[in-house]
Amino acid sequence: MLDTALAGLVNGSSYALLALGLSLIFGVANVINFAHASVFAVGAMSGWWFSVDLDWPLWTVLLGVVAVTGLLGLVINLVAVTPLAKAPPIAALLSTFAVSVVVDNGAQLVFGPETRRFPALLATDNLGLGGLRFGTLDVTILVVAIGLMLLLGWFLRATRYGRAIRAVAQDRDAAAQMGIPLARVQNLAFVVASVLGGVAGVLGGMYLNNISPTVGSTVGMSAFAAATLGGLGSLPGAVAGGLLLGVVEAFGVSWWGGNARTLITFAVLLLVLWVRPSGLFGKRTPLAAEPMTGTFFGAARTVRLKPWQVAVAAVAAYVVPAVALDDYTVQIGVQVVVYAILALSLTLVSGQAGQISLGQAAPLAIGAYTSALLTTATGMDFWLSLPVAGVVAAVLSVVLVSPSWRLRGHYVSIATLATGLLVAAAAVNFDWLTNGPSGVSAIPPPSLFGAEVSAPLAVYFLDLTILLVVLLLVVRLRRSTLGRIWSAVREDEVAARSSGIAAADYKSLAFGIGGFVAGIGGALFAQQYGYIDPSVFGISVSLLALTIVVLGGLNSPLGAVVGAIVLVGLPEALRMLEETRMLTYGLLLLAVVLFRPQGLMGKVAR
Amino acid sequence: MTVLEVTGLRRSFAGLRAVDGVSFTVGQGEVVSVIGPNGSGKTTALNLVSGVLRPDSGRVGFLGRDVTGWRPERLAEAGLSRTFQNGRVFGNLSVAENVLIGLTSTLEAARPLARWRNVPVLRWASLLAETAVALVEPPSVRRESAERQAEVSAQLDRFGDRLTPRASDAAHTLSYANRRRTEIARALAASPALLVLDEPTAGMNPAETAEVLEQLLALKATGQTILLVEHKIDLVMRLSDRVLVLDAGAVIAAGTPDEVRTDPRVIEAYLGKRRTVARP
Numbered sequence: 046m047l048d049t050a051l052a053g054l055v056n057g058s059s060y061a062l063l064a065l066g067l068s069l070i071f072g073v074a075n076v077i078n079f080a081h082a083s084v085f086a087v088g089a090m091s092g093w094w095f096s097v098d099l100d101w102p103l104w105t106v107l108l109g110v111v112a113v114t115g116l117l118g119l120v121i122n123l124v125a126v127t128p129l130a131k132a133p134p135i136a137a138l139l140s141t142f143a144v145s146v147v148v149d150n151g152a153q154l155v156f157g158p159e160t161r162r163f164p165a166l167l168a169t170d171n172l173g174l175g176g177l178r179f180g181t182l183d184v185t186i187l188v189v190a191i192g193l194m195l196l197l198g199w200f201l202r203a204t205r206y207g208r209a210i211r212a213v214a215q216d217r218d219a220a221a222q223m224g225i226p227l228a229r230v231q232n233l234a235f236v237v238a239s240v241l242g243g244v245a246g247v248l249g250g251m252y253l254n255n256i257s258p259t260v261g262s263t264v265g266m267s268a269f270a271a272a273t274l275g276g277l278g279s280l281p282g283a284v285a286g287g288l289l290l291g292v293v294e295a296f297g298v299s300w301w302g303g304n305a306r307t308l309i310t311f312a313v314l315l316l317v318l319w320v321r322p323s324g325l326f327g328k329r330t331p332l333a334a335e336p337m338t339g340t341f342f343g344a345a346r347t348v349r350l351k352p353w354q355v356a357v358a359a360v361a362a363y364v365v366p367a368v369a370l371d372d373y374t375v376q377i378g379v380q381v382v383v384y385a386i387l388a389l390s391l392t393l394v395s396g397q398a399g400q401i402s403l404g405q406a407a408p409l410a411i412g413a414y415t416s417a418l419l420t421t422a423t424g425m426d427f428w429l430s431l432p433v434a435g436v437v438a439a440v441l442s443v444v445l446v447s448p449s450w451r452l453r454g455h456y457v458s459i460a461t462l463a464t465g466l467l468v469a470a471a472a473v474n475f476d477w478l479t480n481g482p483s484g485v486s487a488i489p490p491p492s493l494f495g496a497e498v499s500a501p502l503a504v505y506f507l508d509l510t511i512l513l514v515v516l517l518l519v520v521r522l523r524r525s526t527l528g529r530i531w532s533a534v535r536e537d538e539v540a541a542r543s544s545g546i547a548a549a550d551y552k553s554l555a556f557g558i559g560g561f562v563a564g565i566g567g568a569l570f571a572q573q574y575g576y577i578d579p580s581v582f583g584i585s586v587s588l589l590a591l592t593i594v595v596l597g598g599l600n601s602p603l604g605a606v607v608g609a610i611v612l613v614g615l616p617e618a619l620r621m622l623e624e625t626r627m628l629t630y631g632l633l634l635l636a637v638v639l640f641r642p643q644g645l646m647g648k649v650a651r
Numbered sequence: 652m653t654v655l656e657v658t659g660l661r662r663s664f665a666g667l668r669a670v671d672g673v674s675f676t677v678g679q680g681e682v683v684s685v686i687g688p689n690g691s692g693k694t695t696a697l698n699l700v701s702g703v704l705r706p707d708s709g710r711v712g713f714l715g716r717d718v719t720g721w722r723p724e725r726l727a728e729a730g731l732s733r734t735f736q737n738g739r740v741f742g743n744l745s746v747a748e749n750v751l752i753g754l755t756s757t758l759e760a761a762r763p764l765a766r767w768r769n770v771p772v773l774r775w776a777s778l779l780a781e782t783a784v785a786l787v788e789p790p791s792v793r794r795e796s797a798e799r800q801a802e803v804s805a806q807l808d809r810f811g812d813r814l815t816p817r818a819s820d821a822a823h824t825l826s827y828a829n830r831r832r833t834e835i836a837r838a839l840a841a842s843p844a845l846l847v848l849d850e851p852t853a854g855m856n857p858a859e860t861a862e863v864l865e866q867l868l869a870l871k872a873t874g875q876t877i878l879l880v881e882h883k884i885d886l887v888m889r890l891s892d893r894v895l896v897l898d899a900g901a902v903i904a905a906g907t908p909d910e911v912r913t914d915p916r917v918i919e920a921y922l923g924k925r926r927t928v929a930r931p
Contacts, residue, residue: 133723518786525785526761526796529744533752536741543701543735545727545756547768554778 055233058190063268064283066238072214082265088246118239146631152258276327388605398555399535404465410582412567427491438564484578598644660709687897688744731845742823827845
C-alpha cells in the first residue's frame with residue numbers, strides 16, 4: 046500500500062515536472078506544446094548516451110541534458126511557435142505536434158528504435174523506513190523534483206525575468222507596453238520548461254529502467270493529462286495533477302496490471318474534463334470563445350473542379366488501375382482510398398464544423414472492431430456489418446465527445462486526443478470483447494453476387510465506390526443549410542448561438558456523421574487486411590488523418606483525396622521505411638502549417 | 652404589452668457584483684437604453700438577458716414566459732436577437748450568408764421536426780431529419796431557400812448601397828462599420844420581438860454614427876422593440892423612450908431622457924460629487 050503510493054509519487058514527480066513546463070508554456074505563449082513529450086524522450090536518450098557511451102558521472106549527465114534540452118526548447122519555440130504567433134491557435138497546435146513527430150522519429154533514426162536499459166546510476170533498494178523499502182534513487186528523484194519546483198517558484202517570484210514571465214502570462218499586450226521583450230521572455234520560458242522536461246527524462250529514465258526514443262509519447266501523454274487535470278496554465282495545478290495522476294496510476298497498475306495504465310490515465314482525464322472542465326486549479330472564464338480554426342484556412346477558398354473534370358477523374362480512377370497497374374500498386378490504391386474516407390470524416394468535423402480532432406482513429410477502430418467481430422463471431426454478412434459499424438462508431442463518437450461541449454478551444458482537442466487513446470487502450474484491455482493485444486484474425490472477405498471480393502482489384506473497386514458515395518455525401522452536406530450552420534459554429538460559436546443555432550447539437554451531429562464515415566472506413570480496413578489489433582489504431586493514424594486534411598486543405602473534400610494520395614500513396618510506392626515515413630509526415634505537416642496553411646487544394650482569395 | 656420583464660437580476664464574478672439586483676421592463680414598441688459609466692454592468696446585464704450568461708438569481712420574463720437561464724439559441728428562436736459590443740460576424744461567410752444565418756430560426760422545410768429540437772435524446776430525430784433533408788434537398792427546401800435569399804436582399808437594402816454591392820464578399824473583408832451593419836442585418840433578419848443592441852456605434856465616426864441613428868429611428872418608426880446599450884449620449888437621448896442608468900451594477904435612475912439628464916445621481920455617477928471646500 047505505502048510502497049505503491051511512494052512509487053506513484055516518484056513516477057508522478059516526472060509527470061509534475063513535465064506538466065509544469067507545459068503549463069508554463071501555455072501561460073506565456075497560449076500554446077499547448079505537443080513537442081514537450083519529445084523533450085522528455087530526448088532528455089532520457091541523451092542522458093543514456095552521456096552515461097553509457099561517454100561514461101559521465103550523474104551530475105555531468107544532468108548538466109549535459111540541461112544543455113541539450115534547453116537548446117531543443119529554444120529551437121521548438123523559434124521554429125514552430127514564434128512564427129505562428131498571429132495565426133489562430135490550431136496552427137501552433139499542429140506545428141508543435143509536427144515537431145514532436147519529427148523529433149521522436151529523428152531520435153529513432155539516430156539512436157535506433159530498440160528499447161535499451163538505462164543504467165542504474167543510483168541504488169534502488171538500499172534504504173528502509175518502518176517496513177517500507179526504497180532506494181537512493183527514489184529519494185534523489187523526489188529531492189531533485191521538489192528542489193526544481195521550489196527553484197522555479199523562487200525564479201518566478203524573485204527574479205526580474207521570472208516576474209517578466211508572469212507578467213506576460215497575465216497580459217501579453219500590457220507586458221509589451223511596459224517594455225518587456227516578449228520574444229526573449231518566450232524563449233526563456235521554453236528553455237526553462239524544456240530543461241525541466243529534460244531532467245524529468247533522465248529521472249524518469251532511471252526510474253523506468255528501460256527507455257526508447259518513443260518513451261516520450263507514453264509519458265508525455267500522461268503529462269498532458271496531468272497538466273489538464275490541474276488546469277492548464279496553473280503551476281500548482283501542474284504539480285498536484287502530476288502527483289495525483291502518478292499515485293492513481295500506480296494503484297491502478299497494481300490492481301489491474303500494466304496494460305491498464307493508459308486506460309486509467311485517459312479515463313481520469315476525460316472524467317475530469319467532463320466534471321470540471323478547467324481542471325482542478327484552473328480558472329474558468331465565464332465568457333470567452335476564441336475559434337480554434339478562425340481565418341486559418343479562412344482567407345482561402347476551396348478549389349472547385351468542374352463536373353466534367355470530376356467525371357474524368359472518377360472514370361480514370363476506375364479504369365487506370367484495371368488496365369495499367371499491377372496488384373501491388375492496386376493494393377496501395379486500396380490503402381489510399383481507405384485513408385481518403387477517414388480523412389473525409391475529418392473534413393466534416395474539423396474543416397466544416399471547426400472542431401479539431403486529434404483522435405479520429407477512435408471511430409476507425411470502433412468501426413473496424415465492430416465489423417470484424419460481427420463477421421467472425423456471429424457470422425453476420427459483411428454488407429450488414431458495414432452500416433452497423435458506421436452506426437456504432439457514430440454513436441460512440443457522440444457519446445464520448447459530447448460531454449466535451451462544455452469545453453472550449455484547446456480543451457476540446459485534448460478531449461478528442463484522450464478519446465482516441467482511450468479507445469485504443471480499451472481495445473487492449475477489454476479482451477473479453479476484443480481479444481486484447483492479439484487482436485481479431487481470419488476476418489472473412491465480403492462477397493458480392495456470390496463471388497468473393499478478395500482480389501486486389503475487386504477490393505479496390507468496392508472501396509472506391511464507397512469513397513465516391515462518401516465524397517458526394519460530404520459535398521452535398523457542405524452546400525446545404527446544414528453546411529452553412531456548421532460554418533457559423535466554426536466561425537464564432539457565441540454569435541451562432543445568439544442567432545438561434547444550438548451549437549452543441551450541431552457539433553455532436555458533425556462528430557456523429559464523421560464517426561459514421563470513419564466507422565465505414567474502419568470496416569473496409571478490417572476486411573481488407575483480414576486481421577486487426579489495437580496497435581494498428583495508434584495516435585499515428587489520427588495524426589496521419591489530420592495531416593492528410595491539412596495538407597489537402599482543411600476545408601476541401603477534394604483535398605482529403607489528394608492528401609491521401611500524396612501521404613499514403615507516395616511513401617508506399619517509394620517503399621519508404623516506417624521511421625522515415627513518419628519523419629516525412631512531420632516535416633510536411635510543419636511546412637504546410639508554416640508556408641501554406643490553406644493546403645494544396647485551397648487558394649488564397651484576393 | 653410587456654416584451655421584457657427583468658426582476659432582481661444578480662450576477663457576480665469572483666466576488667465582484669457585476670449586476671446587483673437590476674429590475675426593468677421593456678414594453679411593446681419601446682426603445683429602452685441602458686447607460687452608465689464603464690464597468691457599471693451594462694454589457695453583463697445584456698448578456699444575462701440574452702442567455703449568454705446565466706444569472707445567479709433573479710428572473711427574466713420574455714413575452715409572458717419565464718425564460719430565466721434559457722440558452723441563447725432558445726431565446727433567439729423565441730424572438731430575442733442581439734448584436735455584440737465588439738461586433739461578431741462570421742468572417743469567412745459572405746455578407747448574404749451571415750444574414751441567412753440570422754434566418755435559421757425561420758426555416759421550416761430545411762429543419763423538420765422542430766418541436767423535438769429541445770427534447771433530450773429525441774432531438775436526434777430532428778438532427779437526423781435535418782441531415783436527410785440536406786442530402787436529398789426536396790423541392791420544398793429549394794423553394795424555401797429561394798424565399799430566404801429574397802429576404803436577405805430586402806434586409807441588405809435597409810442599409811442602402813452599403814451592403815448590397817458587397818453581398819457576396821466575405822465578411823472579414825468588410826470595413827468595421829459595415830461589419831456592424833451586417834451584424835444588425837443578421838439580428839433583424841428573423842423579425843425579432845426584441846432587438847438587443849450592445850453599443851452599435853462603438854468605434855464609428857460621427858458621420859457613421861449619424862447614419863446608424865437615422866436607421867435606428869426608421870426601425871423604431873416601424874414599431875420595433877429595442878433594448879440598447881450605448882455610450883453616445885446624443886444618440887441615446889434622440890432615440891430612447893426611456894433610459895436606465897446603471898452604476899456599480901445597480902439601477903440608480905430611470906425615466907425619460909430628460910428626467911435622467913438632470914438627475915443629480917446620474918451626474919454624480921458620471922462626473923463625481925461636487926466637493927464643497929470649507930473656507931476659513
